[in-house]
Amino acid sequence: MSIxxxxxxxxxxxxxxxxxxxxxxxxxxxxxxPEVKEKMRLALGLGEPWWVRFPLWLRQFFIxxxxxxxxxxxxxxxxxxxxxxxxxQSRSPVFDTIAQRLPQTLWVVGMSYIVGVxxxxxxxxxxxxxxxxxxxxxxxxxxxxxxSVPPFFSGVLLIVIFSVQLxxxxxxxxxxxxxxxxxxxxxxxRQMIMPVMVLALQTTxxxxxxxxxxxxxxxxxxxxxxxxxxxxxxxTVVMKHVLRNSMIPVxxxxxxxxxxxxxxxxxxxxxxxxxxxxxxxIIALQGNDIPMVMTITFLLxxxxxxxxxIADILYGVLDPRIRYD
Amino acid sequence: MTDNTLExxxxxxxxxxxxxxxxxxxxxxxxxxxxxxxxxLFCTVGPLIWDVDAAKLNIRNKNIRPIYMALFDxxxxxxxxxxxxxxNLGRDIMxxxxxxxxxxxxxxxxxxxxxxxxxxxxxxxxxxFKRLDGLLMRFTDLVLALPLLPLLLVMMLLFRDPLRSTxxxxxxxxxxxxxGIGITSWMQTARIVRGDVMALKERExxxxxxxxxxxxxxxxxxxxxxxxxxxxxxxxxxxLATAIITESALSFLGxxxxxxxxxxxxxxxxxxxxxxxxxERVIWPGLAISLTVLSVNYIGDGLRDALDPRIRGL
Numbered sequence: 099m100s101i102x103x104x105x106x107x108x109x110x111x112x113x114x115x116x117x118x119x120x121x122x123x124x125x126x127x128x129x130x131x132p133e134v135k136e137k138m139r140l141a142l143g144l145g146e147p148w149w150v151r152f153p154l155w156l157r158q159f160f161i162x163x164x165x166x167x168x169x170x171x172x173x174x175x176x177x178x179x180x181x182x183x184x185x186x187q188s189r190s191p192v193f194d195t196i197a198q199r200l201p202q203t204l205w206v207v208g209m210s211y212i213v214g215v216x217x218x219x220x221x222x223x224x225x226x227x228x229x230x231x232x233x234x235x236x237x238x239x240x241x242x243x244x245x246s247v248p249p250f251f252s253g254v255l256l257i258v259i260f261s262v263q264l265x266x267x268x269x270x271x272x273x274x275x276x277x278x279x280x281x282x283x284x285x286x287x288r289q290m291i292m293p294v295m296v297l298a299l300q301t302t303x304x305x306x307x308x309x310x311x312x313x314x315x316x317x318x319x320x321x322x323x324x325x326x327x328x329x330x331x332x333x334t335v336v337m338k339h340v341l342r343n344s345m346i347p348v349x350x351x352x353x354x355x356x357x358x359x360x361x362x363x364x365x366x367x368x369x370x371x372x373x374x375x376x377x378x379x380i381i382a383l384q385g386n387d388i389p390m391v392m393t394i395t396f397l398l399x400x401x402x403x404x405x406x407x408i409a410d411i412l413y414g415v416l417d418p419r420i421r422y423d
Numbered sequence: 424m425t426d427n428t429l430e431x432x433x434x435x436x437x438x439x440x441x442x443x444x445x446x447x448x449x450x451x452x453x454x455x456x457x458x459x460x461x462x463x464l465f466c467t468v469g470p471l472i473w474d475v476d477a478a479k480l481n482i483r484n485k486n487i488r489p490i491y492m493a494l495f496d497x498x499x500x501x502x503x504x505x506x507x508x509x510x511n512l513g514r515d516i517m518x519x520x521x522x523x524x525x526x527x528x529x530x531x532x533x534x535x536x537x538x539x540x541x542x543x544x545x546x547x548x549x550x551x552f553k554r555l556d557g558l559l560m561r562f563t564d565l566v567l568a569l570p571l572l573p574l575l576l577v578m579m580l581l582f583r584d585p586l587r588s589t590x591x592x593x594x595x596x597x598x599x600x601x602x603g604i605g606i607t608s609w610m611q612t613a614r615i616v617r618g619d620v621m622a623l624k625e626r627e628x629x630x631x632x633x634x635x636x637x638x639x640x641x642x643x644x645x646x647x648x649x650x651x652x653x654x655x656x657x658x659x660x661x662x663l664a665t666a667i668i669t670e671s672a673l674s675f676l677g678x679x680x681x682x683x684x685x686x687x688x689x690x691x692x693x694x695x696x697x698x699x700x701x702x703e704r705v706i707w708p709g710l711a712i713s714l715t716v717l718s719v720n721y722i723g724d725g726l727r728d729a730l731d732p733r734i735r736g737l
Contacts, residue, residue, distance in 0.1 A: 251709035
C-alpha cells in the first residue's frame with residue numbers, strides 16, 4: 099500500500115513540475131542565442147520527454163543514491179560512477195547539499211518536538227483530571243492561541259520582545275556555531291530557545307488537546323472505578339491505569355504530527371534565518387532548481403507515508419485489541 | 424397538566440433557533456463572532472469612512488509612528504492624519520491594513536467555500552454510492568499523504584506568471600491562491616461527510632424515502648445534505664481559519680500577492696526588515712491575522728457544542 103502511494107506522489111510532484119509553464123531557463127539573460135539555450139537545456143537533462151525522465155529520476159532516487167551511500171560507508175563501488183541527481187543551481191549532487199542542511203533542521207525541529215510533547219503531556223493530564231478548573235480553562239485558552247497564532251507572527255513577536263526590546267536573545271540562528279566550551283554551549287542554548295519555542299507552541303497546542311480528550315474518555319471508564327474500589331492510591335490509578343490506556347491514541351498522534359512540524363520549519367527557518375532544509379527549499383524554488391525541489395518535496399512525502407505506517411504499527415503493538423490482517 | 428400548558432404556550436421553535444440559543448451561552452464563541460463582525464466591517468465599511476488611498480505614496484510623511492507612541496516618547500513623530508503611522512514610503516498603515524484585510528478575508532472565504540464544495544461532493548458521493556467509495560477514499564488518502572505546504576509553494580511559483588498574464592496581476596494571483604488552498608484542504612471535510620452520510624443511509628427515513636421511489640439526486644439534496652449541515656459548518660470554520668493562515672504564510676514566504684498589493688501576510692513580510700525600529704508595523708497585521716483566526720476557531724468551538732444535540736438543552 100505504501101509503495102504505490104509513494105509512486106503516485108512522486109508522479110504528481112513530477113508532473114506538476116513538468117506541466118507547469120515555468121521554465122528553468124526563464125531566468126537566463128535574453129542575449130543568449132536560441133541554439134545555445136537549447137544546448138543548455140540538453141545539458142540540464144531537459145531534452146528527453148517526461149516518460150524517459152520520470153523512470154530515470156526514480157532509478158536515481160531509489161537505486162543510484164543508496165548505492166552511493168553504501169559506497170561512502172563501506173568503501174565499495176556499487177554505484178560505478180552512475181549519474182546522481184544534480185542540482186541545477188550548484189551543479190553538485192542534491193543529496194550532498196541536503197546532507198549538509200539536514201542537521202540544522204533536525205536539531206531545531208527535533209528539539210522543538212520533544213520540548214512540545216514534554217510540555218503537552220502534563221498539561222493534558224492535569225487538564226483532564228481537573229476538568230473545568232482554572233488550570234483547564236487556561237490550558238484550553240493557551241492551546242487555542244497555539245492553534246490560531248501563525249508561526250510567522252509568534253516568531254516575529256518573540257524577536258521584537260526578546261531581541262529588540264529586552265536584548266536577551268539573538269534574533270539570528272548562527273548555524274556555524276560549534277559547541278566547544280560551557281560559554282558556547284550557553285550561546286547555543288540561547289539561540290535555540292526562540293525557534294524551538296515557536297515550533298513547540300504548535301505541537302503543545304495539538305498534543306495537549308488530544309491528551310486531554312483521551313484522558314477524559316478513559317477516566318469515566320468502569321475499570322477506573324474498579325481500580326479505585328479495590329483501594330489503589332489515586333496516583334496509581336491515574337498515572338498507571340488511565341495514563342497507559344490514554345497514551346495509545348496520543349502516541350499515534352505524535353507520530354503523525356512529525357511531518358507537519360517539518361512543514362512549519364519552512365516558515366520558522368525563514369524567520370530566524372536558519373540555513374536548514376526549509377530555507378534550501380525556498381531558495382531552490384526561487385531559482386527554479388527543479389531536481390532540488392522535487393527531491394526535498396518527495397522526501398517530505400516519504401516522511402509522511404513512513405510516519406503513517408509507524409503510527410499504524412504502533413497502534414497495533416500498543417493496543418492488542420486491534421490487529422491488522 | 425402544567426407541563427402541557429407550558430408546552431402549549433411556547434412558540435414553535437426551529438432547530439436553528441435552538442442552536443442559536445445554545446451558541447449564545449458559549450462566551451468565547453460570542454466574543455469571536457463579535458470580533459469577526461467587527462473586523463469584517465472594519466475592512467469593508469472602514470475604507471468608506473477612512474478614505475485614504477492605501478497605495479498613495481507620501482514621502483514627506485514617511486515613517487510616522489502610531490499615535491499612541493506620543494504617550495511614551497514625547498519626541499516621537501506622530502500625526503493624527505496617520506493614526507497607525509505610515510511606512511517607509513509614506514503609505515498610511517491603517518488604510519493598508521483595511522485594504523489587506525479585504526483581500527485576506529476574501530481569499531479566506533472563497534478558498535473555504537471551494538474546499539467545502541469539493542469536500543462535500545467527494546464525501547457525499549463516496550458515502551452514498553458504494554461503487555465510488557473505494558476509489559474516492561483511496562484518492563483522498565493519497566492527497567492527504569502529499570506534503571501540502573511545499574506543493575502549494577511549487578504551484579504558486581510555477582503558475583504565477585501565466586495566470587498573471589491571462590487575468591491581470593491581482594485577479595490571476597487571487598485565482599491561483601484560492602484554487603491552491605481550496606484543492607489542498609478539502610480532505611478532512613470529505614472524510615467527515617462520508618462517515619455521516621454512511622451512518623444516515625442506514626436510517627429508517629432514508630429507507631422510507633427510497634421506498635417511495637425518490638431518485639438519488641433528490642435523496643441527496645433533500646434528505647442527506649440537510650442532515651450533514653452541522654459537521655459541514657464546523658469544518659467550514661476550521662477551513663476559514665486555515666485558509667487565512669495559509670494565505671498569510673504564502674505571502675510571508677514572498678510567494679503570495681505582488682509587492683504593491685497589500686494583504687495582512689504581505690504587510691507583515693514587508694515590515695520584518697524594519698521591525699527593530701518600527702515594531703508596530705509587524706504587530707498590527709500580525710494581531711489582525713491572529714485575532715481573526717482565534718475568533719473563527721472560537722466560533723467553531725461554539726458551533727460544535729451548539730450543533731451537538733446531546734449537549735444542547737442541558
